[in-house]
Amino acid sequence: MRTRPLKVALLGCGVVGSEVARIMTTHAADLAARIGAPVELAGVAVRRPSRVREGIDPGLVTTDATALVKRGDIDVVVEVIGGIEPARTLITTAFEHGASVVSANKALLAQDGAALHAAAEEYDADLYYEAAVAGAIPLIRPLRESLAGDKVNRVLGIVNGTTNFILDKMDSTGAGYQEALDEATALGYAEADPTADVEGFDAAAKAAILAGIAFHTRVRLDDVYREGMTEVTAADFASAREMGCTIKLLAICERAADGASVTARVHPAMIPLSHPLASVRGAYNAVFVESDASGQLMFYGPGAGGAPTASAVLGDLVAVCRNRLNGGTGPGESAYAALPVSGMGEVVTRFHISLDVADKPGVLAQVATVFAEHGVSIDTVRQQGKDGEASLVVVTHRASDAALNGTVEALRKLDTVRGVASIMRVEGE
Amino acid sequence: MRTRPLKVALLGCGVVGSEVARIMTTHAADLAARIGAPVELAGVAVRRPSRVREGIDPGLVTTDATALVKRGDIDVVVEVIGGIEPARTLITTAFEHGASVVSANKALLAQDGAALHAAAEEYDADLYYEAAVAGAIPLIRPLRESLAGDKVNRVLGIVNGTTNFILDKMDSTGAGYQEALDEATALGYAEADPTADVEGFDAAAKAAILAGIAFHTRVRLDDVYREGMTEVTAADFASAREMGCTIKLLAICERAADGASVTARVHPAMIPLSHPLASVRGAYNAVFVESDASGQLMFYGPGAGGAPTASAVLGDLVAVCRNRLNGGTGPGESAYAALPVSGMGEVVTRFHISLDVADKPGVLAQVATVFAEHGVSIDTVRQQGKDGEASLVVVTHRASDAALNGTVEALRKLDTVRGVASIMRVEGE
Numbered sequence: 001m002r003t004r005p006l007k008v009a010l011l012g013c014g015v016v017g018s019e020v021a022r023i024m025t026t027h028a029a030d031l032a033a034r035i036g037a038p039v040e041l042a043g044v045a046v047r048r049p050s051r052v053r054e055g056i057d058p059g060l061v062t063t064d065a066t067a068l069v070k071r072g073d074i075d076v077v078v079e080v081i082g083g084i085e086p087a088r089t090l091i092t093t094a095f096e097h098g099a100s101v102v103s104a105n106k107a108l109l110a111q112d113g114a115a116l117h118a119a120a121e122e123y124d125a126d127l128y129y130e131a132a133v134a135g136a137i138p139l140i141r142p143l144r145e146s147l148a149g150d151k152v153n154r155v156l157g158i159v160n161g162t163t164n165f166i167l168d169k170m171d172s173t174g175a176g177y178q179e180a181l182d183e184a185t186a187l188g189y190a191e192a193d194p195t196a197d198v199e200g201f202d203a204a205a206k207a208a209i210l211a212g213i214a215f216h217t218r219v220r221l222d223d224v225y226r227e228g229m230t231e232v233t234a235a236d237f238a239s240a241r242e243m244g245c246t247i248k249l250l251a252i253c254e255r256a257a258d259g260a261s262v263t264a265r266v267h268p269a270m271i272p273l274s275h276p277l278a279s280v281r282g283a284y285n286a287v288f289v290e291s292d293a294s295g296q297l298m299f300y301g302p303g304a305g306g307a308p309t310a311s312a313v314l315g316d317l318v319a320v321c322r323n324r325l326n327g328g329t330g331p332g333e334s335a336y337a338a339l340p341v342s343g344m345g346e347v348v349t350r351f352h353i354s355l356d357v358a359d360k361p362g363v364l365a366q367v368a369t370v371f372a373e374h375g376v377s378i379d380t381v382r383q384q385g386k387d388g389e390a391s392l393v394v395v396t397h398r399a400s401d402a403a404l405n406g407t408v409e410a411l412r413k414l415d416t417v418r419g420v421a422s423i424m425r426v427e428g429e
Numbered sequence: 430m431r432t433r434p435l436k437v438a439l440l441g442c443g444v445v446g447s448e449v450a451r452i453m454t455t456h457a458a459d460l461a462a463r464i465g466a467p468v469e470l471a472g473v474a475v476r477r478p479s480r481v482r483e484g485i486d487p488g489l490v491t492t493d494a495t496a497l498v499k500r501g502d503i504d505v506v507v508e509v510i511g512g513i514e515p516a517r518t519l520i521t522t523a524f525e526h527g528a529s530v531v532s533a534n535k536a537l538l539a540q541d542g543a544a545l546h547a548a549a550e551e552y553d554a555d556l557y558y559e560a561a562v563a564g565a566i567p568l569i570r571p572l573r574e575s576l577a578g579d580k581v582n583r584v585l586g587i588v589n590g591t592t593n594f595i596l597d598k599m600d601s602t603g604a605g606y607q608e609a610l611d612e613a614t615a616l617g618y619a620e621a622d623p624t625a626d627v628e629g630f631d632a633a634a635k636a637a638i639l640a641g642i643a644f645h646t647r648v649r650l651d652d653v654y655r656e657g658m659t660e661v662t663a664a665d666f667a668s669a670r671e672m673g674c675t676i677k678l679l680a681i682c683e684r685a686a687d688g689a690s691v692t693a694r695v696h697p698a699m700i701p702l703s704h705p706l707a708s709v710r711g712a713y714n715a716v717f718v719e720s721d722a723s724g725q726l727m728f729y730g731p732g733a734g735g736a737p738t739a740s741a742v743l744g745d746l747v748a749v750c751r752n753r754l755n756g757g758t759g760p761g762e763s764a765y766a767a768l769p770v771s772g773m774g775e776v777v778t779r780f781h782i783s784l785d786v787a788d789k790p791g792v793l794a795q796v797a798t799v800f801a802e803h804g805v806s807i808d809t810v811r812q813q814g815k816d817g818e819a820s821l822v823v824v825t826h827r828a829s830d831a832a833l834n835g836t837v838e839a840l841r842k843l844d845t846v847r848g849v850a851s852i853m854r855v856e857g858e
Contacts, residue, residue: 149743
């Protein structure tokens, strides 16, 4: 074994960073044996140096992250700051100064992955980011390496623990969205400002990263259709249950049937209770991957948290250190397929539509005619009347988003339709 | 991209081999893009050259596998023959002649993994074998790479599809073992001689491989405790259901509580219906991995079959080809921890014991005394009488296998105990 240690600079020492530092210390001998050389924490860049950091030599702590990545003797920079800047500049600077990078930064990877990969390649460095998607769950590496000889057609998963906790709570207790969110906040599952989670931004960033790797095509955050889950109601859950379904916020990356384009989207959807994703509880994550040869694979585990995310970071750190000792790099960006990323209009799925209608004869015929005129075939209709008002629940066969939108627009113009209470996609069948 | 192709020799062209050849042809452009050079099927060694092999150039087919691996221009040998010989000699010869090896051979890896890894290292070659365990499910790579910075404490899984099909059938239809086996055979899930599957040899080989990688310790097939599932009865399933459990054939690799030793075992066990492994149906496989930092991860998918296994082989093929182009090798054997592998006596778990006893007063007291004398604490007892005979079902708290064996031996000596109908471990709680 080499005795000269590999030097690691840690950018950020919050929930994840402190776990990375802790494990680097407590598991030092194991890491050295697995890498073939010791790894040494050479510096820790933080914003608030005064905070006591248990187990970290105060002499390593600095507020000057730029100087740390510019030192020139750093082998690997571990970036767990999050956000776009200063993370992006620091990572680029790290490459320029000879370091490889391990990052957990989904937002940055989803927005600027291509540029960062190009920088890594220019400087013959590694850029690894298993921790950016679904915490501890090995997903990037299986997609990028284990399935490198297969053709992935679909990635379908729960990649945000906060929203899964909220939806699971609504499902199991009948709580409304706000009540479930309040509980998630109280328990520390949701942040004070939950926007990134509940509006699907976090899941959309992960969908962009997963789609890019799965389809060997650049997919940016802007390419991902995104719908949050703040409008999911207890009534939606009741409707879902009547269909033998539950509701999950799903990230779905699909290759079109003709193979010529791909789509990526995040939205709440009904899935059958018999689907393995339906039983993913609390803040857990799970991702289904469907490929030509392998068939359906599922990966399940804790999608967030300091220790699980640190586990993913350290797995990457070991890989990057090994590559460095071997004098090479691991697989870089693979975007050769360069498939067009289609918009939501091209997506074909089933829909569950709940309408408030007048309770009089002929309404169902009117509504059915509108669906037929737009080429959307109806699977089932359920009608419930009360006090001159009625609700009509329509479940369609597979239809494009464009056709469904046209249908709904026309429905809204009918005198007998008082309102469209909810529209939800049905997936996983 | 390099234009000179990497040359691949395929040993075996059965269910898996023919799929590997097919995908190498149909996905040639994708494989080339992902590797950075084209791959070319340079030869296919078979036993029966006369059989028609669709899509394979007859000029590539040979019966002389040894000459093929000795050619000297082969970059990667893909071994999908199975069994110990001639596979072992062919793999060693391949290393000696400059090739890396991708194998799906669990029996060989479990028996001679250390020697083969040593040969690979000696000749600076790769030995990859994702397909040897759980078909298409990425498991070797996640354990070896993704979790390289973590400490794995437990691997618990269903790694044999044939036995899972049989047990699932018994559970869902109430069928006996023989009836379920007959159906599995008729449907092609079980081989004409099902011994390797139903007696747990196949699962034990996989357990040895998984334990070795998970604990960075050499674990041979002989180190794995093995109990088949031919004696599981419909009555056992009825008992399991009363406990809210089902029965699965599990492979379990564990680090002892003190961390100083490891165990590996394969046996039928009751697991709670709420455990994710309980809902693994048909011939699917699923593996739980518990680690210090990552917590519980689960990997699920098709555990066998031509295409899924080929997917795993091709993922390895891409990785090995990339390594070759980079002039390096991937991670080799990691056995530095060299922990002692303990026998079954050290394993601590719960037990479900079903006794046939005389239906008279004092029997329960006698039986309970025997458990107490051997330090095995009883969780629940259920007594059922009929016609002077009674059955007593005892579920214990956690106890060592050694203590349980002592208890059962003493129970058999009691006049009032007519027989021990079944003993089954309870896992996953």
